[in-house]
Amino acid sequence: MSTANFINKISQGDCLEVMQHFESESVDMVLTSPPYDNLRTYKGYTFPFEAIAKELYRVIKKGGVVVWIVGDATINGSETGTSFKQALFFKEIGFNLHDTMIFRKKNPIPQIYRKRYNNEFEYMFIFSKGRVEKHNPLMVDCLHAGLKLNGTTYKNYSKREQKRKKMADPVKQQKIKGNIWEYVVGKNAEDQEAKKHPAPFPCQLARDHISSWSDRQDIILDPMCGSGTTCKVARELDRNFIGIDMSQEYCEIANKRVSNVQMELPLIP
Numbered sequence: 058m059s060t061a062n063f064i065n066k067i068s069q070g071d072c073l074e075v076m077q078h079f080e081s082e083s084v085d086m087v088l089t090s091p092p093y094d095n096l097r098t099y100k101g102y103t104f105p106f107e108a109i110a111k112e113l114y115r116v117i118k119k120g121g122v123v124v125w126i127v128g129d130a131t132i133n134g135s136e137t138g139t140s141f142k143q144a145l146f147f148k149e150i151g152f153n154l155h156d157t158m159i160f161r162k163k164n165p166i167p168q169i170y171r172k173r174y175n176n177e178f179e180y181m182f183i184f185s186k187g188r189v190e191k192h193n194p195l196m197v198d199c200l201h202a203g204l205k206l207n208g209t210t211y212k213n214y215s216k217r218e219q220k221r222k223k224m225a226d227p228v229k230q231q232k233i234k235g236n237i238w239e240y241v242v243g244k245n246a247e248d249q250e251a252k253k254h255p256a257p258f259p260c261q262l263a264r265d266h267i268s269s270w271s272d273r274q275d276i277i278l279d280p281m282c283g284s285g286t287t288c289k290v291a292r293e294l295d296r297n298f299i300g301i302d303m304s305q306e307y308c309e310i311a312n313k314r315v316s317n318v319q320m321e322l323p324l325i326p
């Protein structure tokens with residue numbers, strides 16, 4: 058068995074066991090969201106985090122990226138901090154912590170806790186094996202596009218006022234988007250087919266990450282794919298996918314979702 062046996066399939070099983078069949082450095086990108094503490098009970102899962110993280114390091118290609126989307130439970134009045142512990146462990150085993158991004162929910166669940174602001178975000182840690190190789194950044198319009206700057210002085214945070222030799226170019230039209238991304242959760246039409254899973258992430262979130270950190274025909278792995286959002290979107294974007302989940306029920310949802318995408322021949326046979 059090799060990585061190729063799992064391409065463009067949803068496999069039911071413990072991701073740790075399934076990934077052991079993969080060749081080293083055979084996956085271009087990972088996009089996943091693990092179970093958050095014991096916030097939800099997924100049917101009979103076990104979650105050996107450290108072993109899974111090490112296996113991800115083994116299977117990802119050099120320059121490849123692991124997007125790890127996670128939040129913390131609040132237990133006895135304190136956030137667990139599991140997300141930070143996991144991020145530090147990823148660093149310990151060799152990953153770069155390339156960026157700590159925020160997934161902000163436009164429609165967060167109202168909170169029952171008192172004396173606390175409503176929690177409306179999760180972390181999106183971007184880990185890379187060595188320097189990130191692929192980045193197709195999302196762009197946004199500059200607020201002051203076209204503005205001509207008078208004078209030759211400018212402020213630099215650390216060096217204070219600086220002088221440049223010639224006049225600066227006008228402010229450009231677009232710049233790279235910031236690292237806080239906002240989404241409506243669970244309400245968009247394209248997300249409805251994932252409703253039977255307790256915690257799917259929005260298709261648009263998967264679309265933004267997959268297009269940012271991979272190219273067409275790449276292999277995108279989601280080792281805890283739940284309702285198969287990563288796999289469905291990877292396929293739509295002409296990438297190959299590998300989906301794994303412990304639960305037979307979630308694998309069925311994932312299979313249904315990917316088969317609704319116009320699947321032509323596998324990109325990699």
Ligand SMILES: C[S@@+](CC[C@H](N)C(=O)[O-])C[C@H]1O[C@@H](n2cnc3c(N)ncnc32)[C@H](O)[C@@H]1O
Binds near residue numbers: 092103254281304307
């Ligand atoms: C937060 S959910 C992922 C949701 C997914 N991103 C989506 O859009 O539907 C986490 C998933 O991890 C699965 N899981 C937990 N432990 C696992 C393991 N050891 N191997 C494979 N899947 C596991 C659970 O069944 C659950 O579906």
